[in-house]
Amino acid sequence: MSTATTEAPAHGARDGGDARVRSWKTPIILAVVALFSLLVFAIGAPANDVTFRLSEDGDAIVLPPLVVSAPVVGWIAALGMIALAVIAFLRTRSARKVPTWVPAVFAVLFLIAFLTWVVGSARTPNVALYGLLAGSVTLAVPLIFGSLSGILCERSGVVNIAIEGQLLFGAFAAAVAGSLSGNAFVGLFAAAVAGVLVSLVLAVFSIRYVVNQVIVGVVLNVLVSGLTGFLFSAVLTEDPERWNSPPRLPIIEIPLLSDLPVIGPILFEQTIVGYLMYVAVAVIYVELFHSRWGLRTRAVGEHPKAADTLGVNVNRVRFTNVLLAGVVAGIGGSFFTLVAVSGFGRDMTAGAGYIALAAMIFGRWNPIGAFFAALLFGFATNLSNVLSLLGTPVPDQFLRMLPYVVTVFAVAGLVGRSRAPGASGIPYIKG
Amino acid sequence: MKLELIGITKRFGSLVANDSIDLVVEPGQVHSLLGENGAGKSTLMNVLYGLYDPTEGEILVDDKPVTFKGPGDAMAAGIGMVHQHFMLVPVFTVAENVALGNEATKAGGMLDLQKTRTRIRQISDQYGFDVDPDAVVEDLPVGVQQRVEIIKALVRDAEVLILDEPTAVLTPKETDELLGIMGQLKADGKSIVFISHKLREVKAVSDVITVIRRGKVVGTADPDASTTELASLMVGRSVSLTLDKKPATPGEVTFRVRDLTVQAANGQRVVDGLSFEVAQGEILAIAGVQGNGQTELTEAIMGLQDHVTGSITLGGEELLGRSVKDVIRAGVGFVPEDRSVDGLVGTFSVADNLVLNRYDDDPFARGLSMSPAVIEKNAEEKIAEYDIRTQSASAAAGTLSGGNQQKVVMAREFSRPLELFIASQPTRGVDVGSIEFLHRRIVAERDGGTPVIIVSTELDEVLELADRIAVLYRGRLMGIVPGTASRDVLGLMMAGMAGDEALAQVHDVQGGNL
């Protein structure tokens, strides 16, 4: 008998000589996009220069604006993309994996080329890059909280469609509690509590009563929308002074650091909610992948029965995680009423919860991935706002569609593949 | 550690899975639980492991009564379990799997996987496991995954180790290695509860054998007891291990497979260059350890697999590349290995399941419109003919017992003229009475002149039915031997030895002994 017989075949054992089943998907998509870029961003580039302002005049450190020629940038980026597509083709032909940096660099080049082209084609080819980025982060804050909430739930095996409801209820509670107490921090606390309340319903119904998680989520969103809408018209609009005029959270500038060009306003000129966002991303990332809680959470989300046989109480872990997710999303909701504007409005989250869900998937259920995905989505939204002022060839509806389209591509496996936690959506019934 | 179960009864509603079972496991002993599929062995062990609360009865550890609220309590009491379906998180590393539930931590609840890795290496060295703590579990072969399960138990200082059907997925060689490991563990003073329905293995390692039938202890036996004695104890009556069947009268060869290769998505060739033929009126059995390409082979014939190359012809017509529906229409009858998943729609009525692949044929449908009355009548006939025990034709198929479900599938497939009949694991999880019935139907189909392919991992079944036996190992054909081949030859082939080589070796050994 040969020595190889210790391996049971057909499970993981891979013969070295076998070729992988080749997938031409990645190279083909890259090629198509590269050709599109060549046509539009390079050949179709506006003949003028594009100005990106990097700092405000009054800033401590003033950087000169970045002026680039639109055709030059277009051509360089398009050729770079073509080169990357060729690399992908060659790798696939020799039946090797396309390294992940290829699509990543490709995406960055595409983004640069697109930005240059779209700003260059505008009536005023001049944009404040610092403002564009800072605005993106601001818009992304609730999305990031929302997607972290989704990650906490799904990593433990509970699908959270109710992010929208958590954000909305958080926003509502923050407005009301902030107004009544006159203290924005009380509002912040109330938002977290409100998020937990929504989570509690999700947890009770989906874990204890094993109701389908997607349905609970969808219905909860309707419930919160109805409830806040009802209370808004029955109570808040009756006496807005008393019920719906919360103080705003102050912006905390970190001395010196906030004066840094471009990144200063992004990182060091935030409200407490903004700083909490960075903390939450880092803490959840570290805890999820390096702590006992994280190990158990992931185990429960991937293979609950295995966790159960090792003495981990599956449903307790899930319950805790769902409640925790409520805290996170609730705080995210407070952004709408304590930071963005001062006061609650009917259905004011306007689908942010669903974009957050998209960011979670696009970020592959990873806090850092979701962070960048949310930033991208925030950027798209902000860009559409800015561009509608500049006057642009791209209808702003298409920019607003971007997060959703990108997510469709992501879940359809056209850009990378998102692999959900194994047991996500499956209730755990012992035995 | 001494473990004692006294009067354990476990009921699920009206179903009594365990009926006042008594069991004593002495320290340093291999205690085998022998019983048929569905006899209640796993339920008993799940009670012992704290996964189920016993309805009645007591568990004593070193003569002190204990109650286990969950597996955590059982583990704390020194009981470890290797489940039949491994309880490993596939995307975790070995170390993460071992640490789970028993995590070594640094300050702030941060994992200290280094400690776990050290422990794994220690145990791995002690027993010669050769397991890399940083390998991702889903990349590991089954045999190694099983060792990870054993390490999980040992890390938790288990004194009693429950092994639930551990050899079901192993090759004969891996099985031997496992039996060796069990010996080592026993030598270290650990007790082992070995659950199996394979008589030879049980006889090889046990100190004590307890036989369970229909949830009850029906006796204990000595490892020296004869195989037939154990078998009759297990199934409750003396069983004739052979089926009366006439010798095959093979006719024309109508089914041919040439150079068939099936690739999995990761490029692995799960079926690798197979060529064989089946004649009308003969049964070709395909033997092999589970997961050696049998499933993919049958699914490839049915058109259920992608990335298939080669050729499959039936009566001269190429089947490869045709849709499942076309293959069925060409007269291929198929009993899939997992009937509840692939063979039946559990929530559909028995009547609907009896026409599951003929619902749109005349007379069951006219155009787009179905004819419920005809379907109902068809069901009544089949229920009578196959003695399907069901409340009515409109009862959901999922409510039937395994044997009756299998009869529904068989009745459906045999209800149309067949050019080829394929059955995967035709009697898995089926009660003894139904097994005989189903076997007889299969042989009758052969005698009617249909080429028949039987896929089975049970050597007994293979030997009982086959006119010729093809053995698959890692997707390759090790050879085709006559249906009268000995177990030893088949065992060697199932472990990857070519047919003629195996025949020669067995011949040598027997010659030497003589």
Place this chain on the structure above:
Amino acid sequence: MSPQDDRPASPATDGDAPLSRREAKEAARQDEVRRENAAETAGGELPPPAVPPTATGLGGGTSPESTLLQRIMTGNALVAFLSVVLSLVLGGLLIAITDEDVARASSYFFSRPQDTLAAAWTAASSAYIALFQGSVFNFQGETFARMIYPLTQTLTVATPLICAGLGVALAFRAGLFNIGAQGQILIGATFAGWVGFTLHLPAGIHLLLVILAGMVGGAIWAGIVGLLKARTGAHEVILTIMFNYIAVNLVLYFLSTPAFQRPGSTNPISPQLDATALYPPLLGAGFRLHWGFVVAVLATFFVAWLLNRSTVGFELRAIGANSSAARTAGINVSKGYILAMAIAGALAGLAGVAQVSGTEKVLTSGVAASFGFDAITVALLGRSTPWGTFAAGILFGAFRAGGVTMQASTGTSIDIVLVVQSLIVLFIAAPPLVRALFRLPAPGASRAGKGGSTTRTPASTGAAA
């Protein structure tokens, strides 16, 4: 199509077999085991098909959990009734505690509690009476026509709910969670509206073409989702949610182009549809009820036949109940997904037609209102059966129609309807909760497990032991 380069080693397939076969099978197996066990413990009763095995879990996974619909289908009518009552009571409480008179009376609650209670009763009951008068029968109507006017309003509102609800229900039965009725209604309405105000055709043909266009629009929009799911295994919940938002933006874009705008206007509103493109009134000009309702009734008949009596329905139900077995039996699962979504979309498109050529008569981005989301609750309440959905559509139509009257006459916000509606669905989904609240005995003592859910069952005994 072939799998991703970076797809993990798990044996996923592609093309015709979208979901990783093994995952899907494993999920189906768990589901079967659970059902079998449930059947064992429940003394052999087995629920009919429900939201099928493939209908949960996001991303790559599939997972079986038909709990909700199983529950709904097996749950008795009492639980359904009590759920409605309970939800109405909770809604009433909400109305009462936010009422100003109640607030005033409660300031001296401890001296005269009856005042508070009376005020609360008045607040809630007057709101509900207004709701009833606005949805069923108006006692104060001067003529019989005025009296039953509310009922016709209910039917008018119910029309799109029924059509879209049927779409959601049909997809459910095929194992697909269609959250995308909203987008499908919008696109259907856009197609229908465009035909209605751009083409100028003779009466009869024009309306038929409008209806057809609406169905085609919805079918395409949903069909893309079916196609993506069949080809790539992407989860339809995420896809349909995303497609809802894409649809809104797409319609907004269309409405910013001259082809869709009124001549000389840049507002995002289309010209009025031609008179030939409108559903004629069903009961004369005095009522808003239009022939769209008859179409909805016909659609219900059609879906009932399709699901229960046709080979297509057999295929779709088989896919929904066990896609693995369906595939083995020669049913083309990919085709089934695409077909189910396309039919669902066509039905949602009918809802769009009902809106654009029945009630609204112009195309705006708000033409779908929230009918697409309400349709989900309608289908759930209707147990995903055609006539159940029909009935649920009328109930929720009544809530909506009555809500408008209620808001006008008692000042109670129509949002309360959303609250009541979602509470009903939640309660119905969790019968044990309702039973516990009303101290009802659980059905069958053997089912008395944790929270009444499936009791601990011998998941492994079937195969092992």
